[in-house]
Each structure stands twice: as structure tokens, then as C-alpha cells.
Amino acid sequence: MxxxxxxxxxxxxxxxxxxxxxxxxxxxxxxxxxxxxxxxxxxxxxxxxxxxxxxxxxxxxxxxxxxxxxxxxxxxxxxxxxxxxxxxxxxxxxxxxGRFCLYPNDANRRYLLIGTGTGITPYRAMLPQLERQMAERGVEVVLLQGARTPAELLYGDEFRAFAAAHPRFRYMPCLSRELPAADSPLAHPDVRHGYVQNVLPELAPDPAADIAYLCGNPDMVDASFEALKAIGLPVPMIRREKYVSNK
The missing domain is CATH 2.40.30.10 (Translation factors)
Structure with missing residues (x-):
């Protein structure tokens, strides 16, 4: 290449x-x-x-x-x-x-997409597919993106613009160290302070309606997986991919 x-x-x-x-x-x-x-x-x-x-x-x-x-x-x-x-x-x-993809026979009513670091990139690639699914079968999508600071929200401007154009798509940045200033264009009611796994209960995952995707830091993936299982989401409805920063 x-x-x-x-x-x-x-x-x-x-x-x-x-x-x-x-x-x-x-x-x-x-x-x-x-x-x-x-x-x-x-x-x-x-x-x-x-x-x-x-x-x-x-x-x-x-x-x-x-x-x-x-x-x-x-x-x-x-x-x-x-x-x-x-x-x-x-x-x-x-x-x-890889098989960390949307399945053509999915019949869920909502996707929960959870990612940290460069683990957010698969969701950027999925946006055209999600746009079609939202239009054709009315699926809803929540994207939880974890980062330490606003500057580390990879593709954040693109996700915000996509959410603004698609009412069924909700973008929730989760910042563990630094929140945007109140007068910053990045400030938004859906910004959360903390880790993505701590925000999951707020979304009330529904075992009968939701499919979750987890991608990024292995600790986050494991913690979110356990949290979703505890809530009752069936294991086949939790799709995972772990990212490790290799030298």
C-alpha cells in the first residue's frame, strides 16, 4: 500500500x-x-x-x-x-x-457501541451501514467513546456531526480526566465524566432489544462485558475486540 x-x-x-x-x-x-x-x-x-x-x-x-x-x-x-x-x-x-462487524440478520432495536482509543475506528467505518439500518428498520444507536481529555476523542467532530444529522444516533463522549470548558463547542449535555463502563447503567441495556459492541482497552472491554452480563444481556449479544498498544 x-x-x-x-x-x-x-x-x-x-x-x-x-x-x-x-x-x-x-x-x-x-x-x-x-x-x-x-x-x-x-x-x-x-x-x-x-x-x-x-x-x-x-x-x-x-x-x-x-x-x-x-x-x-x-x-x-x-x-x-x-x-x-x-x-x-x-x-x-x-x-x-476479522468478524467484528454488523451482522446482516440482526433484528435488535438498538446498538450500544462502546470504544476507547483507536478501538473507536471500527465504528467510524460502520456509519454508512448504521445510517441505512436506522432508515430501513428504525434501529437506534448509542456510541459511548471513552478518552482522558477532549483532545483525545478520535473522530469526535465526525461523530458529533453524524449525531446532529441523525436523531436515532446518540453520541456520548466519556472523559475520565478533563471535561470541556462550559463555553467550549465540545460541551454538550451528553458528555459524561468517568469511564464508559460506569455510564452503561444509565442506558438501561435491554436484554430483549440490545446488541453491544466493545472495542479498545482490554480492561475496559472486560469491565463492560461483566457489567452487561450482570445486567442480563446474553453473551452472544456482546461482541468484543481488544486493542493492545504494541511497540
Missing amino acids: KLTARRMIAPTVAHLSFLRDDGEPLPCIPGQFVQIHFQYADGSAARRSYSIAIGRDPDAAPDARVEIAVSYVPGGAATALFEALALGATVDASGPF
Whole structure:
């Protein structure tokens, strides 16, 4: 894949845009990931997995674009690779892989999407699918995004704009350290102070109506999973993917 654009979306997270250098489309399902292949300094093989962050309409033809969010980890081998990668340079990749996707036969009335860090990227990719499901079967969606500060809300502006345009979509940022100033455009009645798992009871998860997705920090995923189970959500209705920051 050839790097075509880079922009910082948080102090330590970059959004990278690639094109397949053979021009072939990448048929993928929102929620899947690609693996980037590279070498450590000693020549041994390494690879890292990154969720595809770009969303496509389910009926649109696949194209050659691949977009990912990358956390920069001090001293990390993958971080060094991406920081040194010039526009137009290429990396080897494989995929797509994964089953952290919306299922075509879902008959739920609401999705609870819970994510932290770059674990939020699958939900960005799912927005076109969710838009269709909201229109066609009236499903409701709540997105709980956990971060420490407002500056770390990856794609927050996009989620806010999507929520403003779609009454069935509710966006709830959960900030553990710093809330936006009262006069900030980021201040909103749906902003919460604390961790995403602590906000779950407020949403009154319904075992008969809800499907939950958990993606991000393993501790958050485990805590949210246990909380949802305790509320009564059946385990098959809780879909999980854990993200670990690898060096």
C-alpha cells in the first residue's frame, strides 16, 4: 500500500490514508482490519493489526483506499516505521481479517457501541451501514467513546456531526480526566465524566432489544462485558475486540 496522506487526529494518534499500489479494490466489511508487515532492527519479521477506519455504503463498489488510525508509542518499532514513512512510500499489508462487524440478520432495536482509543475506528467505518439500518428498520444507536481529555476523542467532530444529522444516533463522549470548558463547542449535555463502563447503567441495556459492541482497552472491554452480563444481556449479544498498544 502507498501512503497518500497523514494527519494527526489526537496528540499521539495519526490517521493514515493508503492506496493499494496495484490499483485493485479492497473488498472489506466495516469492522475488519488489515495487518501491516515490517521488520525489527534485527531483521526479524513483525506485524501489527489496524482496523480499517474508512466507511463505505454497503452497496458501493469496493475501491483501493485503506485508512487506519495509528497510536504512536514512544520507542515503538511500528511507530518508528510510520513516523519515517514518506508520502508515496509503500508498506506491505495483508487482509482484510476479522468478524467484528454488523451482522446482516440482526433484528435488535438498538446498538450500544462502546470504544476507547483507536478501538473507536471500527465504528467510524460502520456509519454508512448504521445510517441505512436506522432508515430501513428504525434501529437506534448509542456510541459511548471513552478518552482522558477532549483532545483525545478520535473522530469526535465526525461523530458529533453524524449525531446532529441523525436523531436515532446518540453520541456520548466519556472523559475520565478533563471535561470541556462550559463555553467550549465540545460541551454538550451528553458528555459524561468517568469511564464508559460506569455510564452503561444509565442506558438501561435491554436484554430483549440490545446488541453491544466493545472495542479498545482490554480492561475496559472486560469491565463492560461483566457489567452487561450482570445486567442480563446474553453473551452472544456482546461482541468484543481488544486493542493492545504494541511497540
